[in-house]
Amino acid sequence: MAQAAPHTPATTPSAGGSGLDPLDLYAVRASLSDEERLVQESVARFVEGEVLPIIQSCFEEHRFPKELIPKLAALGLLGSSLQGYDCAGLNAICYGLICQELERGDSAIRSFVSVQSSLCMYPIFAFGSEAQKARYLPRMARGELIGCFGLTEPQGGSDPANMKTHAKKRGKDWVLNGSKMWITNGSIADVALVWAMTPAGMRGFLIDRDAPGFSAREIEHKFSLRASVTAALFLDNVLVPDEQVLPGVTGLKGPLSCLTQARYGICWGVIGAAQACLRQLLDYTATRTLFGRPLAHNQTIQVRLADMARRITAAQLLALQLGRLKDSGAMQPAQVSLAKWNNCRMALDIARDCRDMLGGAGISAEYAPIRHLLNLESVVTYEGTETIHELTIGRELTGFSAF
Numbered sequence: 012m013a014q015a016a017p018h019t020p021a022t023t024p025s026a027g028g029s030g031l032d033p034l035d036l037y038a039v040r041a042s043l044s045d046e047e048r049l050v051q052e053s054v055a056r057f058v059e060g061e062v063l064p065i066i067q068s069c070f071e072e073h074r075f076p077k078e079l080i081p082k083l084a085a086l087g088l089l090g091s092s093l094q095g096y097d098c099a100g101l102n103a104i105c106y107g108l109i110c111q112e113l114e115r116g117d118s119a120i121r122s123f124v125s126v127q128s129s130l131c132m133y134p135i136f137a138f139g140s141e142a143q144k145a146r147y148l149p150r151m152a153r154g155e156l157i158g159c160f161g162l163t164e165p166q167g168g169s170d171p172a173n174m175k176t177h178a179k180k181r182g183k184d185w186v187l188n189g190s191k192m193w194i195t196n197g198s199i200a201d202v203a204l205v206w207a208m209t210p211a212g213m214r215g216f217l218i219d220r221d222a223p224g225f226s227a228r229e230i231e232h233k234f235s236l237r238a239s240v241t242a243a244l245f246l247d248n249v250l251v252p253d254e255q256v257l258p259g260v261t262g263l264k265g266p267l268s269c270l271t272q273a274r275y276g277i278c279w280g281v282i283g284a285a286q287a288c289l290r291q292l293l294d295y296t297a298t299r300t301l302f303g304r305p306l307a308h309n310q311t312i313q314v315r316l317a318d319m320a321r322r323i324t325a326a327q328l329l330a331l332q333l334g335r336l337k338d339s340g341a342m343q344p345a346q347v348s349l350a351k352w353n354n355c356r357m358a359l360d361i362a363r364d365c366r367d368m369l370g371g372a373g374i375s376a377e378y379a380p381i382r383h384l385l386n387l388e389s390v391v392t393y394e395g396t397e398t399i400h401e402l403t404i405g406r407e408l409t410g411f412s413a414f
Protein backbone atom coordinates (compact mmCIF):
# COMPACT_ATOMS: atom_id res chain seq x y z
CA MET A 12 0.00 0.00 0.00
CA ALA A 13 1.40 3.40 -1.00
CA GLN A 14 1.52 5.14 2.37
CA ALA A 15 2.93 8.67 2.58
CA ALA A 16 6.67 8.26 2.51
CA PRO A 17 7.93 9.05 6.01
CA HIS A 18 10.09 12.11 6.01
CA THR A 19 13.44 11.30 7.48
CA PRO A 20 14.51 14.80 8.46
CA ALA A 21 17.16 16.47 6.31
CA THR A 22 17.69 13.48 4.05
CA THR A 23 15.33 14.48 1.26
CA PRO A 24 16.95 17.41 -0.58
CA SER A 25 14.84 19.14 -3.19
CA ALA A 26 15.25 18.33 -6.85
CA GLY A 27 16.22 21.97 -7.54
CA GLY A 28 19.89 21.41 -6.79
CA SER A 29 20.22 23.89 -3.93
CA GLY A 30 20.28 21.10 -1.36
CA LEU A 31 17.32 22.61 0.46
CA ASP A 32 14.95 20.18 2.17
CA PRO A 33 11.56 20.76 0.50
CA LEU A 34 9.82 20.12 3.81
CA ASP A 35 12.12 22.45 5.75
CA LEU A 36 12.96 25.31 3.38
CA TYR A 37 13.99 27.67 6.19
CA ALA A 38 16.22 25.11 7.93
CA VAL A 39 14.21 24.93 11.15
CA ARG A 40 15.94 21.65 11.88
CA ALA A 41 19.36 23.28 11.76
CA SER A 42 18.29 25.67 14.51
CA LEU A 43 17.42 22.83 16.88
CA SER A 44 19.62 21.68 19.73
CA ASP A 45 21.17 18.20 19.58
CA GLU A 46 18.57 16.93 22.06
CA GLU A 47 15.69 18.38 20.02
CA ARG A 48 17.03 16.78 16.84
CA LEU A 49 17.48 13.46 18.58
CA VAL A 50 13.90 13.50 19.86
CA GLN A 51 12.59 14.34 16.38
CA GLU A 52 14.61 11.56 14.78
CA SER A 53 13.57 8.89 17.27
CA VAL A 54 9.87 9.74 16.95
CA ALA A 55 10.17 9.89 13.14
CA ARG A 56 11.71 6.39 13.21
CA PHE A 57 8.91 5.15 15.46
CA VAL A 58 6.26 6.55 13.12
CA GLU A 59 7.96 5.03 10.10
CA GLY A 60 8.38 1.59 11.67
CA GLU A 61 5.31 1.27 13.89
CA VAL A 62 2.59 3.69 12.81
CA LEU A 63 2.63 3.95 9.01
CA PRO A 64 2.49 0.19 8.37
CA ILE A 65 -0.80 -0.17 10.30
CA ILE A 66 -2.53 3.19 10.34
CA GLN A 67 -4.55 2.95 7.14
CA SER A 68 -6.14 -0.32 8.21
CA CYS A 69 -6.78 1.08 11.71
CA PHE A 70 -8.56 4.01 10.06
CA GLU A 71 -10.61 1.69 7.86
CA GLU A 72 -11.45 -0.61 10.79
CA HIS A 73 -12.32 2.32 13.09
CA ARG A 74 -9.73 0.97 15.55
CA PHE A 75 -7.35 2.77 17.88
CA PRO A 76 -4.04 0.84 17.95
CA LYS A 77 -3.78 0.29 21.71
CA GLU A 78 -0.78 -1.95 21.11
CA LEU A 79 1.28 1.22 20.47
CA ILE A 80 0.75 2.58 24.00
CA PRO A 81 3.65 0.69 25.66
CA LYS A 82 5.93 1.77 22.80
CA LEU A 83 4.89 5.43 23.11
CA ALA A 84 5.57 5.16 26.84
CA ALA A 85 8.95 3.47 26.34
CA LEU A 86 10.01 6.40 24.14
CA GLY A 87 9.08 8.81 26.96
CA LEU A 88 6.31 10.45 24.92
CA LEU A 89 3.62 10.43 27.63
CA GLY A 90 3.81 13.54 29.81
CA SER A 91 7.13 14.27 28.10
CA SER A 92 7.39 17.89 29.25
CA LEU A 93 6.64 17.26 32.92
CA GLN A 94 9.47 17.16 35.48
CA GLY A 95 9.73 14.22 37.88
CA TYR A 96 7.21 11.39 38.40
CA ASP A 97 9.03 9.26 35.77
CA CYS A 98 8.38 11.90 33.07
CA ALA A 99 11.04 12.93 30.57
CA GLY A 100 11.17 16.67 31.44
CA LEU A 101 11.71 17.75 27.82
CA ASN A 102 11.36 21.35 26.66
CA ALA A 103 8.46 22.80 24.66
CA ILE A 104 10.24 22.50 21.31
CA CYS A 105 10.75 18.77 21.92
CA TYR A 106 7.07 18.36 22.78
CA GLY A 107 6.17 20.21 19.57
CA LEU A 108 8.46 18.01 17.49
CA ILE A 109 6.96 14.88 19.08
CA CYS A 110 3.49 16.09 18.05
CA GLN A 111 4.69 16.96 14.54
CA GLU A 112 6.25 13.56 13.93
CA LEU A 113 3.30 11.63 15.41
CA GLU A 114 0.79 13.56 13.32
CA ARG A 115 2.89 12.90 10.23
CA GLY A 116 1.64 9.37 10.91
CA ASP A 117 -1.93 10.18 11.90
CA SER A 118 -3.79 12.82 13.94
CA ALA A 119 -5.27 10.00 16.06
CA ILE A 120 -1.89 9.03 17.52
CA ARG A 121 -1.01 12.65 18.26
CA SER A 122 -4.48 13.15 19.79
CA PHE A 123 -3.94 10.21 22.14
CA VAL A 124 -0.60 11.61 23.30
CA SER A 125 -1.99 15.17 23.57
CA VAL A 126 -4.90 14.10 25.75
CA GLN A 127 -2.82 11.85 27.97
CA SER A 128 -0.02 14.42 28.35
CA SER A 129 -1.54 17.90 28.16
CA LEU A 130 -5.15 17.37 29.16
CA CYS A 131 -4.83 14.76 31.89
CA MET A 132 -1.27 14.53 33.24
CA TYR A 133 -0.60 18.29 33.02
CA PRO A 134 -3.59 19.32 35.22
CA ILE A 135 -2.74 16.63 37.78
CA PHE A 136 0.84 17.94 37.77
CA ALA A 137 -0.16 21.63 37.89
CA PHE A 138 -3.22 21.54 40.17
CA GLY A 139 -3.15 18.14 41.88
CA SER A 140 -2.25 17.21 45.45
CA GLU A 141 1.02 15.41 46.12
CA ALA A 142 -0.96 12.20 46.72
CA GLN A 143 -2.78 12.57 43.35
CA LYS A 144 0.50 13.19 41.52
CA ALA A 145 2.15 10.16 43.12
CA ARG A 146 -0.86 7.95 42.47
CA TYR A 147 -1.40 8.80 38.82
CA LEU A 148 1.57 10.42 37.08
CA PRO A 149 4.21 7.64 37.11
CA ARG A 150 1.70 5.03 35.96
CA MET A 151 0.36 7.37 33.27
CA ALA A 152 3.91 8.05 32.05
CA ARG A 153 4.43 4.28 31.77
CA GLY A 154 1.17 3.93 29.83
CA GLU A 155 -0.32 1.68 32.55
CA LEU A 156 -3.15 4.14 33.16
CA ILE A 157 -4.96 5.98 30.37
CA GLY A 158 -6.60 9.34 31.01
CA CYS A 159 -9.28 11.46 29.37
CA PHE A 160 -10.46 15.05 29.74
CA GLY A 161 -14.19 15.71 30.03
CA LEU A 162 -15.10 19.33 29.40
CA THR A 163 -17.40 19.44 26.33
CA GLU A 164 -21.10 18.81 26.88
CA PRO A 165 -23.88 18.03 24.40
CA GLN A 166 -25.35 21.54 24.58
CA GLY A 167 -22.25 23.30 23.21
CA GLY A 168 -18.50 22.95 23.53
CA SER A 169 -17.70 26.52 22.52
CA ASP A 170 -19.40 27.85 25.63
CA PRO A 171 -18.02 25.77 28.52
CA ALA A 172 -19.12 28.35 31.10
CA ASN A 173 -22.68 27.17 30.39
CA MET A 174 -21.80 23.80 31.90
CA LYS A 175 -24.68 21.63 33.15
CA THR A 176 -22.67 18.88 34.82
CA HIS A 177 -22.66 19.72 38.51
CA ALA A 178 -21.18 18.50 41.76
CA LYS A 179 -22.92 18.78 45.13
CA LYS A 180 -21.24 18.26 48.47
CA ARG A 181 -22.53 15.35 50.56
CA GLY A 182 -20.62 15.19 53.83
CA LYS A 183 -16.94 14.95 52.86
CA ASP A 184 -17.73 13.61 49.37
CA TRP A 185 -19.15 15.03 46.16
CA VAL A 186 -22.04 13.75 44.07
CA LEU A 187 -21.74 14.36 40.32
CA ASN A 188 -24.50 14.34 37.71
CA GLY A 189 -24.37 15.23 34.02
CA SER A 190 -22.86 14.11 30.73
CA LYS A 191 -19.92 14.86 28.47
CA MET A 192 -19.65 14.56 24.71
CA TRP A 193 -16.85 13.95 22.18
CA ILE A 194 -14.30 12.80 24.75
CA THR A 195 -11.06 11.45 23.26
CA ASN A 196 -9.93 8.20 24.95
CA GLY A 197 -13.26 8.30 26.90
CA SER A 198 -14.15 4.60 26.72
CA ILE A 199 -10.59 3.29 27.18
CA ALA A 200 -9.64 5.64 30.01
CA ASP A 201 -8.82 4.32 33.47
CA VAL A 202 -9.26 7.78 34.92
CA ALA A 203 -11.47 10.62 33.66
CA LEU A 204 -10.74 14.20 34.60
CA VAL A 205 -14.28 15.58 34.62
CA TRP A 206 -14.93 19.30 34.96
CA ALA A 207 -18.13 20.06 36.88
CA MET A 208 -19.84 23.13 38.29
CA THR A 209 -19.88 23.56 42.08
CA PRO A 210 -21.40 26.43 44.09
CA ALA A 211 -17.88 27.95 44.21
CA GLY A 212 -17.24 27.55 40.44
CA MET A 213 -15.85 24.91 38.11
CA ARG A 214 -13.68 22.16 39.66
CA GLY A 215 -11.77 19.18 38.26
CA PHE A 216 -12.73 15.69 39.54
CA LEU A 217 -10.60 12.57 39.03
CA ILE A 218 -13.00 9.69 38.51
CA ASP A 219 -11.80 6.10 38.25
CA ARG A 220 -13.52 4.12 35.51
CA ASP A 221 -15.19 1.65 37.86
CA ALA A 222 -16.86 4.34 40.02
CA PRO A 223 -20.55 3.37 40.44
CA GLY A 224 -22.79 5.56 38.24
CA PHE A 225 -19.98 6.43 35.79
CA SER A 226 -20.17 5.05 32.25
CA ALA A 227 -18.63 5.74 28.84
CA ARG A 228 -20.02 4.89 25.43
CA GLU A 229 -17.92 5.01 22.28
CA ILE A 230 -19.20 7.24 19.48
CA GLU A 231 -19.32 5.16 16.31
CA HIS A 232 -19.77 5.96 12.60
CA LYS A 233 -17.22 8.81 12.62
CA PHE A 234 -15.79 9.84 9.24
CA SER A 235 -12.86 11.57 10.96
CA LEU A 236 -10.22 10.42 13.45
CA ARG A 237 -11.34 6.87 12.89
CA ALA A 238 -8.16 5.52 14.50
CA SER A 239 -8.98 7.43 17.69
CA VAL A 240 -11.45 6.58 20.46
CA THR A 241 -14.12 9.24 21.00
CA ALA A 242 -16.83 8.70 23.63
CA ALA A 243 -19.71 10.16 25.55
CA LEU A 244 -19.45 10.08 29.35
CA PHE A 245 -22.44 9.73 31.70
CA LEU A 246 -22.48 10.61 35.38
CA ASP A 247 -25.43 9.37 37.39
CA ASN A 248 -25.01 10.21 41.08
CA VAL A 249 -21.28 9.41 40.98
CA LEU A 250 -19.77 9.65 44.44
CA VAL A 251 -16.32 11.26 44.37
CA PRO A 252 -14.24 11.53 47.57
CA ASP A 253 -12.92 14.99 48.31
CA GLU A 254 -9.32 13.77 47.90
CA GLN A 255 -10.11 13.12 44.21
CA VAL A 256 -10.81 16.81 43.52
CA LEU A 257 -7.92 18.86 42.07
CA PRO A 258 -7.22 21.25 44.95
CA GLY A 259 -5.16 23.81 43.03
CA VAL A 260 -7.69 25.46 40.75
CA THR A 261 -11.28 26.71 40.68
CA GLY A 262 -13.05 28.25 37.68
CA LEU A 263 -12.78 28.14 33.92
CA LYS A 264 -9.07 28.95 34.03
CA GLY A 265 -8.49 25.32 35.10
CA PRO A 266 -9.63 23.64 31.87
CA LEU A 267 -8.55 26.60 29.73
CA SER A 268 -4.96 26.39 30.94
CA CYS A 269 -4.89 22.68 30.01
CA LEU A 270 -6.29 23.52 26.57
CA THR A 271 -3.52 26.09 26.06
CA GLN A 272 -0.96 23.30 26.57
CA ALA A 273 -2.73 20.91 24.22
CA ARG A 274 -3.42 23.54 21.54
CA TYR A 275 0.29 24.34 21.55
CA GLY A 276 0.94 20.72 20.55
CA ILE A 277 -1.68 20.90 17.80
CA CYS A 278 0.09 23.93 16.29
CA TRP A 279 3.08 21.65 15.66
CA GLY A 280 1.20 18.43 15.01
CA VAL A 281 -0.72 19.61 11.98
CA ILE A 282 2.55 20.61 10.30
CA GLY A 283 3.44 16.91 10.23
CA ALA A 284 0.14 16.04 8.54
CA ALA A 285 0.69 18.76 5.91
CA GLN A 286 4.28 17.63 5.31
CA ALA A 287 3.13 14.04 4.80
CA CYS A 288 0.67 15.23 2.15
CA LEU A 289 3.20 17.44 0.35
CA ARG A 290 5.86 14.71 0.43
CA GLN A 291 3.49 12.30 -1.28
CA LEU A 292 2.47 14.92 -3.84
CA LEU A 293 6.07 15.75 -4.75
CA ASP A 294 6.66 12.08 -5.53
CA TYR A 295 3.38 11.67 -7.37
CA THR A 296 3.66 14.75 -9.59
CA ALA A 297 7.24 13.82 -10.51
CA THR A 298 6.13 10.51 -11.99
CA ARG A 299 2.54 10.94 -13.12
CA THR A 300 2.73 11.62 -16.87
CA LEU A 301 -0.07 13.53 -18.59
CA PHE A 302 0.01 15.27 -21.98
CA GLY A 303 3.44 13.72 -22.57
CA ARG A 304 5.25 15.08 -19.51
CA PRO A 305 5.29 14.68 -15.74
CA LEU A 306 2.65 16.72 -13.93
CA ALA A 307 5.42 18.55 -12.04
CA HIS A 308 6.49 20.24 -15.31
CA ASN A 309 3.27 22.29 -15.42
CA GLN A 310 3.28 25.85 -14.13
CA THR A 311 0.00 25.61 -12.26
CA ILE A 312 1.12 22.43 -10.50
CA GLN A 313 4.37 24.13 -9.48
CA VAL A 314 2.48 27.20 -8.26
CA ARG A 315 0.26 25.01 -6.11
CA LEU A 316 3.22 23.06 -4.71
CA ALA A 317 5.09 26.31 -4.07
CA ASP A 318 2.08 27.71 -2.25
CA MET A 319 1.98 24.64 -0.01
CA ALA A 320 5.68 25.02 0.78
CA ARG A 321 5.12 28.71 1.58
CA ARG A 322 2.29 27.94 3.97
CA ILE A 323 4.12 25.05 5.66
CA THR A 324 7.21 27.22 6.10
CA ALA A 325 5.20 30.05 7.68
CA ALA A 326 3.51 27.56 10.01
CA GLN A 327 6.87 26.07 11.02
CA LEU A 328 8.30 29.47 11.90
CA LEU A 329 5.17 30.36 13.85
CA ALA A 330 5.36 27.11 15.81
CA LEU A 331 9.08 27.51 16.45
CA GLN A 332 8.69 31.05 17.82
CA LEU A 333 5.69 29.92 19.88
CA GLY A 334 7.87 27.17 21.33
CA ARG A 335 10.64 29.62 22.18
CA LEU A 336 8.05 31.86 23.91
CA LYS A 337 6.71 28.85 25.82
CA ASP A 338 10.16 27.77 26.94
CA SER A 339 10.88 31.31 28.17
CA GLY A 340 7.58 31.39 30.09
CA ALA A 341 6.21 34.27 27.99
CA MET A 342 3.66 32.43 25.82
CA GLN A 343 0.15 33.96 25.92
CA PRO A 344 -3.10 32.08 25.13
CA ALA A 345 -3.94 34.52 22.30
CA GLN A 346 -0.64 33.65 20.60
CA VAL A 347 -1.62 29.98 20.80
CA SER A 348 -5.03 30.80 19.31
CA LEU A 349 -3.46 32.52 16.32
CA ALA A 350 -1.12 29.59 15.65
CA LYS A 351 -3.85 26.98 16.17
CA TRP A 352 -6.11 28.82 13.72
CA ASN A 353 -3.38 29.46 11.14
CA ASN A 354 -1.73 26.05 11.26
CA CYS A 355 -4.92 23.97 11.25
CA ARG A 356 -6.27 25.99 8.31
CA MET A 357 -2.93 25.57 6.53
CA ALA A 358 -2.93 21.78 6.98
CA LEU A 359 -6.59 21.34 6.10
CA ASP A 360 -6.25 23.37 2.88
CA ILE A 361 -3.06 21.56 1.88
CA ALA A 362 -4.57 18.12 2.50
CA ARG A 363 -7.58 19.02 0.37
CA ASP A 364 -5.43 20.48 -2.43
CA CYS A 365 -3.21 17.38 -2.40
CA ARG A 366 -6.29 15.20 -2.60
CA ASP A 367 -7.35 17.12 -5.70
CA MET A 368 -3.94 16.90 -7.38
CA LEU A 369 -4.00 13.12 -7.00
CA GLY A 370 -7.09 13.06 -9.19
CA GLY A 371 -9.32 10.04 -8.73
CA ALA A 372 -6.53 8.25 -6.88
CA GLY A 373 -6.89 10.93 -4.22
CA ILE A 374 -10.08 9.38 -2.90
CA SER A 375 -8.36 6.02 -2.44
CA ALA A 376 -7.02 4.73 0.84
CA GLU A 377 -3.84 4.02 -1.12
CA TYR A 378 -2.86 7.66 -0.57
CA ALA A 379 -2.59 9.53 2.71
CA PRO A 380 -4.08 13.01 1.94
CA ILE A 381 -7.75 11.94 2.14
CA ARG A 382 -7.14 10.36 5.57
CA HIS A 383 -5.29 13.45 6.81
CA LEU A 384 -8.01 15.68 5.31
CA LEU A 385 -10.77 13.80 7.13
CA ASN A 386 -8.81 13.81 10.38
CA LEU A 387 -8.06 17.52 10.13
CA GLU A 388 -11.79 18.26 9.99
CA SER A 389 -11.79 17.24 13.67
CA VAL A 390 -8.54 18.97 14.52
CA VAL A 391 -9.78 22.30 13.17
CA THR A 392 -12.90 21.91 15.37
CA TYR A 393 -11.67 20.47 18.65
CA GLU A 394 -9.92 22.47 21.33
CA GLY A 395 -11.65 25.61 20.08
CA THR A 396 -13.17 25.93 16.64
CA GLU A 397 -11.56 28.14 14.02
CA THR A 398 -14.22 30.80 14.66
CA ILE A 399 -13.60 30.82 18.41
CA HIS A 400 -9.85 31.33 17.85
CA GLU A 401 -10.53 34.10 15.33
CA LEU A 402 -12.82 35.78 17.86
CA THR A 403 -10.11 35.40 20.50
CA ILE A 404 -7.73 37.36 18.27
CA GLY A 405 -10.50 39.89 17.58
CA ARG A 406 -10.90 40.38 21.34
CA GLU A 407 -7.15 40.74 21.73
CA LEU A 408 -7.06 43.47 19.06
CA THR A 409 -10.15 45.43 20.08
CA GLY A 410 -10.64 44.74 23.75
CA PHE A 411 -14.26 43.69 23.05
CA SER A 412 -15.42 40.09 23.50
CA ALA A 413 -17.77 39.08 20.67
CA PHE A 414 -18.51 35.66 22.14
Ligand SMILES: Cc1cc2nc3c(=O)[nH]c(=O)nc-3n(C[C@H](O)[C@H](O)[C@H](O)COP(=O)(O)OP(=O)(O)OC[C@H]3O[C@@H](n4cnc5c(N)ncnc54)[C@H](O)[C@@H]3O)c2cc1C
Nearest residue numbers: 160161162163167168169193194195389393394396398414
Ligand atom coordinates in the same frame (compact mmCIF):
# COMPACT_ATOMS: atom_id res chain seq x y z
C1 LIG B 1 -12.95 13.99 17.44
C2 LIG B 1 -13.19 14.95 18.56
C3 LIG B 1 -12.52 14.79 19.77
C4 LIG B 1 -12.77 15.64 20.84
N1 LIG B 1 -12.14 15.43 22.06
C5 LIG B 1 -12.52 16.16 23.15
C6 LIG B 1 -12.01 15.85 24.45
O1 LIG B 1 -11.16 14.98 24.61
N2 LIG B 1 -12.47 16.54 25.52
C7 LIG B 1 -13.42 17.53 25.38
O2 LIG B 1 -13.80 18.11 26.40
N3 LIG B 1 -13.90 17.85 24.16
C8 LIG B 1 -13.49 17.20 23.05
N4 LIG B 1 -14.00 17.49 21.81
C9 LIG B 1 -15.04 18.51 21.69
C10 LIG B 1 -14.59 19.76 20.95
O3 LIG B 1 -13.70 20.51 21.73
C11 LIG B 1 -15.88 20.52 20.57
O4 LIG B 1 -16.49 19.78 19.52
C12 LIG B 1 -15.61 21.94 20.12
O5 LIG B 1 -15.17 22.74 21.20
C13 LIG B 1 -16.88 22.59 19.52
O6 LIG B 1 -17.97 22.39 20.36
P1 LIG B 1 -19.32 21.82 19.73
O7 LIG B 1 -19.00 20.60 18.95
O8 LIG B 1 -20.31 21.67 20.81
O9 LIG B 1 -19.79 22.94 18.70
P2 LIG B 1 -20.60 24.28 19.06
O10 LIG B 1 -19.98 24.93 20.23
O11 LIG B 1 -22.05 23.94 19.13
O12 LIG B 1 -20.33 25.17 17.77
C14 LIG B 1 -21.06 25.00 16.55
C15 LIG B 1 -20.59 26.06 15.53
O13 LIG B 1 -20.92 27.35 16.03
C16 LIG B 1 -19.78 28.20 15.97
N5 LIG B 1 -19.85 29.18 17.06
C17 LIG B 1 -19.91 28.93 18.38
N6 LIG B 1 -20.00 30.09 19.08
C18 LIG B 1 -20.02 31.09 18.16
C19 LIG B 1 -20.12 32.53 18.23
N7 LIG B 1 -20.21 33.17 19.40
N8 LIG B 1 -20.12 33.23 17.08
C20 LIG B 1 -20.04 32.61 15.88
N9 LIG B 1 -19.95 31.26 15.74
C21 LIG B 1 -19.93 30.51 16.87
C22 LIG B 1 -18.59 27.24 16.13
O14 LIG B 1 -17.41 27.83 15.61
C23 LIG B 1 -19.08 26.05 15.30
O15 LIG B 1 -18.83 26.29 13.94
C24 LIG B 1 -13.71 16.69 20.70
C25 LIG B 1 -14.36 16.86 19.47
C26 LIG B 1 -14.10 16.01 18.41
C27 LIG B 1 -14.83 16.23 17.12
